[in-house]
Amino acid sequence: MATRAEGVGIGLRPRHYHEVLTQRPGVSWFEVISENFMGRRAAPGGRPLEILKQVREHYPVVLHGVSLNIGSTDPLRLDYLTRLKWLIEQVQPAWVSDHLCWTGVDGENLHDLLPLPFTELAARHVAERVAKVQDVLGRRILLENVSSYIAFEHSDMTEWEFLGQVAQRADCGILLDVNNIYVSAKNHHFDPREYLDKIPSRRVGQIHLAGHDGGSSLLIDTHDRPVAPPVWELYRYAIERLGPVPTLIEWDDKLPPLSELLEEAQRARLIQEQVVSDGGQRAIAG
Amino acid sequence: MPSLGKLQRWLRWIITDPRGVNGALSDERFELGTGRPDPEPLPRQLATVTSTGSASAAERLSVYASGYFWRLFEALASDFPAAHHALGPAAFQKFVAEYLVQHPSESPNLADLGGTVPSFSFGCAATQDFPFLPDLTLLEWNVHLSLLSPREPYAPPASMPESDWSSLRVRFDPTVRLVITEWSVAGFWKAVRANRPPATPPRRRRQWLVVHRDDVWVRVRAVDRAQWCALLRLQQGCPLGWVCERLADELPQQAGPSIVDQWFGAWVKRGLVSRIETSASLMTNATL
Numbered sequence: 001m002a003t004r005a006e007g008v009g010i011g012l013r014p015r016h017y018h019e020v021l022t023q024r025p026g027v028s029w030f031e032v033i034s035e036n037f038m039g040r041r042a043a044p045g046g047r048p049l050e051i052l053k054q055v056r057e058h059y060p061v062v063l064h065g066v067s068l069n070i071g072s073t074d075p076l077r078l079d080y081l082t083r084l085k086w087l088i089e090q091v092q093p094a095w096v097s098d099h100l101c102w103t104g105v106d107g108e109n110l111h112d113l114l115p116l117p118f119t120e121l122a123a124r125h126v127a128e129r130v131a132k133v134q135d136v137l138g139r140r141i142l143l144e145n146v147s148s149y150i151a152f153e154h155s156d157m158t159e160w161e162f163l164g165q166v167a168q169r170a171d172c173g174i175l176l177d178v179n180n181i182y183v184s185a186k187n188h189h190f191d192p193r194e195y196l197d198k199i200p201s202r203r204v205g206q207i208h209l210a211g212h213d214g215g216s217s218l219l220i221d222t223h224d225r226p227v228a229p230p231v232w233e234l235y236r237y238a239i240e241r242l243g244p245v246p247t248l249i250e251w252d253d254k255l256p257p258l259s260e261l262l263e264e265a266q267r268a269r270l271i272q273e274q275v276v277s278d279g280g281q282r283a284i285a286g
Numbered sequence: 287m288p289s290l291g292k293l294q295r296w297l298r299w300i301i302t303d304p305r306g307v308n309g310a311l312s313d314e315r316f317e318l319g320t321g322r323p324d325p326e327p328l329p330r331q332l333a334t335v336t337s338t339g340s341a342s343a344a345e346r347l348s349v350y351a352s353g354y355f356w357r358l359f360e361a362l363a364s365d366f367p368a369a370h371h372a373l374g375p376a377a378f379q380k381f382v383a384e385y386l387v388q389h390p391s392e393s394p395n396l397a398d399l400g401g402t403v404p405s406f407s408f409g410c411a412a413t414q415d416f417p418f419l420p421d422l423t424l425l426e427w428n429v430h431l432s433l434l435s436p437r438e439p440y441a442p443p444a445s446m447p448e449s450d451w452s453s454l455r456v457r458f459d460p461t462v463r464l465v466i467t468e469w470s471v472a473g474f475w476k477a478v479r480a481n482r483p484p485a486t487p488p489r490r491r492r493q494w495l496v497v498h499r500d501d502v503w504v505r506v507r508a509v510d511r512a513q514w515c516a517l518l519r520l521q522q523g524c525p526l527g528w529v530c531e532r533l534a535d536e537l538p539q540q541a542g543p544s545i546v547d548q549w550f551g552a553w554v555k556r557g558l559v560s561r562i563e564t565s566a567s568l569m570t571n572a573t574l
Contacts (some may be wrong), residue, residue: 037432048501067394073291080394105294109391110301110354111361114294122290149349151336154287187346189339196425217340218349262505 005029005060005094008265008272010249012061016258017051017229020277025262027096029060035067037091038083049090056091062248063093064175067109068133070143071102071116071126081136088137088272095205097142097175100126100163115148118155118162127169134172142205143167143195144175145210147183159184160198167203174199176245177208178235179227183219190232201242209235209268210250224253226264236271288334296334300347302390304383307348358386361396366403366426368471368478372416372487381412397434400427418469418488425471425506428463428497432504435460438560450564452527456520459560461499464518468492500557512537513549517558530539 007028012020032052039046055061067080074169079173088096101113116122134140145163157165166172176199185192209232211225227235227249239245288296303310337343359382363370370378404424413419438459468537469488472495477484494514496507509517514531519529529547537545553559 010382035397038395039436040397040431041396045436047503048434049436069394071290073289077394089535102294103394104391105291105298107392108298108302109394110298111391111396112301112350112353114297114301114350117290125290142573149341149345151292152334153336154334187339187341188336218346222347238335 001057001092002060005062005245005246008247008249008268009060009062010261010265011251012052012055013252013255014048015255016261017055019258021051021054023183024058025123025258027059027097027262027265029062029246030055031062031064031250034063034065034084034096034098037137038087044083045090049087052091061091063088063091063096064144065096065098066113067103067111068098069103069109070098070129070133071100071114071122072105072108073102073125074105076132078136081133082270085137088139095142095173096137096139097144097173097206099146100143101146113146115146115150115152116162117152118157118159118164120156123157123162123165123169127166130166130170130172134170140172142173142175144177144208145180145184146177147180147187147219149187149218149220151188157194158190158198160195164198164200164203167200171206172203174203175206176204176238176242177210177250178238179208179210179212179231180221180252182228182231182234183212183221186214186219193237195236196238196241204242204245207235207238207242207245207247208250209247209264222253223250226260227267232267232271235268236275239272239275244276247272265285293334297347297350301350301354302386303351304387307344307351311344334536350420355383355386358382358391358396358399361399362403365397365400365430366423368426369403369407369419371421371478371483372419372422372474377412377415382400384410397430400430403427416487417490418471418474419466421469422471422474422488425465425475425497426465426496428465429475429504432461432463432497432499435499437461437499437509437557452525452530454526455523455565456526456557456565457560457563458517458521459498460557461504462517462521463497464514464521465495465497465537466492466514468497472508475506496558498556498558505556512545516546516549517553 005028008026009029009031012030012032035264037049037052038044039049052061065084099113101115103112103114104110116126129142130141143166145159163174181192181195185195209227210221210223212228213220213222214228247268249261249268300307300310335343335346359379362382363378367537373381385403385406389406391399395397404420404427407413407420407423468490470491470493471488472493474484474488493508494511496509496514496517498505516529516533520526533546
């Protein structure tokens with residue numbers, strides 16, 4: 001049972017379960033939403049975990065959470081961390097990730113990835129909590145930058161400085177979502193390449209690519225369509241700077257046939273191969 | 287500069303307000319999340335959100351407010367597809383909006399969101415037009431729980447002294463759930479699941495239902511009252527001998543022992559029974 005996840009993976013979603021199990025497509029690894037496989041409080045597991053264990057026999061798997069609520073002022077939920085740790089033991093993932101955001105407060109969960117103010121105080125708050133999470137789980141985690149539609153007047157640093165500070169203080173990894181960088185850059189008017197230039201590259205353990213909706217005054221991170229051309233360009237720039245970081249094609253809504261996801265994965269793989277054959281990390285070398 | 291906690295409470299309030307962002311922002315009666323009269327007008331809080339370029343702060347906040355409702359709507363529509371079908375999109379949307387006000391999510395897992403939908407359905411406005419709604423949501427929630435429950439591995443058969451028979455206790459698979467409804471919702475649910483839109487709504491007719499999961503998916507079967515009661519008593523830990531005695535009292539004399547054999551065979555075949563417990567050991571049902 002292979003554990004290392006390299007190259008390009010795709011998200012494992014129910015629509016594709018049967019095809020994945022019966023045809024075993026040529027994909028390097030799968031990422032799953034952790035919470036979908038934890039089961040309920042009283043009864044861990046269930047049918048989704050049975051499927052995941054079958055997939056895991058043939059592919060490396062990565063756990064990606066959406067409810068760690070790492071930026072909240074609520075206490076960390078030990079019941080949640082206990083269930084996550086249990087799932088980690090069941091699945092033996094290549095790595096575990098969640099988002100640099102908050103998802104709820106006062107015990108209420110909004111089930112959204114809500115942005116934090118980029119302040120020294122918030123960075124310290126989040127880093128302390130990440131360190132505790134890593135202690136409980138007994139492993140390093142990766143934190144992902146989220147797409148955002150609001151920013152706060154009292155932020156006193158850029159998003160990449162905030163992400164870098166949290167990762168440095170907590171000694172955690174970074175899951176860099178290139179689509180999210182592009183979406184937030186358009187919504188908040190910053191240069192996405194500067195983001196990639198300034199991020200601590202050695203901490204980046206994974207990249208996400210996804211589609212977004214550009215139909216209104218704000219770009220919306222929808223995960224319901226192919227990766228947009230300017231995001232592919234930004235991805236190439238990211239690989240030039242960071243090297244062939246394991247990359248995921250993330251698609252959650254209006255799921256296409258599996259073959260279309262595999263085509264997107266193949267495109268990412270080709271970009272990685274081209275950059276490597278062109279001489280690799282030009283931005284760093286330059 | 288608001289504290290992080292205060293900022294998060296304010297955003298939570300704005301995002302979850304069923305009137306939408308503009309409705310929430312125009313309401314100055316409440317302080318952030320406390321429900322007390324507001325000594326600090328909300329527009330001052332709004333100044334913490336940057337309004338630049340092509341979108342105002344309210345437009346930006348609306349992305350989160352809209353995302354909040356539709357994400358939770360889709361989760362409930364996915365867990366209660368037959369109720370969604372029965373009510374139709376508009377009425378189900380109203381049902382969800384009312385539900386979320388009274389039962390906001392408190393779990394990290396969206397799979398827990400619908401846990402109080404059946405009890406909420408009893409008193410909600412939609413039940414006046416759809417009186418079968420509490421029963422339908424009760425069935426759908428039990429289907430959901432069965433799907434998310436682990437199945438117990440099937441233990442191989444072992445021998446058992448005949449003298450232990452009356453003291454046997456049956457352990458059912460954790461996916462088995464027993465549901466009783468006043469409306470005939472099982473057929474309606476099955477038709478929706480099979481993508482065959484039901485022509486008529488459920489009728490008022492009591493049903494004794496057994497929900498369980500096999501290797502493929504969740505099954506719902508209607509059984510007669512006697513069988514359902516026997517299952518319930520066994521599930522509650524009553525000894526098999528005692529359950530059979532009760533059945534002998536309740537069923538016509540000629541039906542007694544043979545019908546228990548038939549039922550038991552069917553339960554085993556369908557994977558409802560996980561193991562048989564005696565005072566000495568655990569054994570599989572196959573030895574019976």
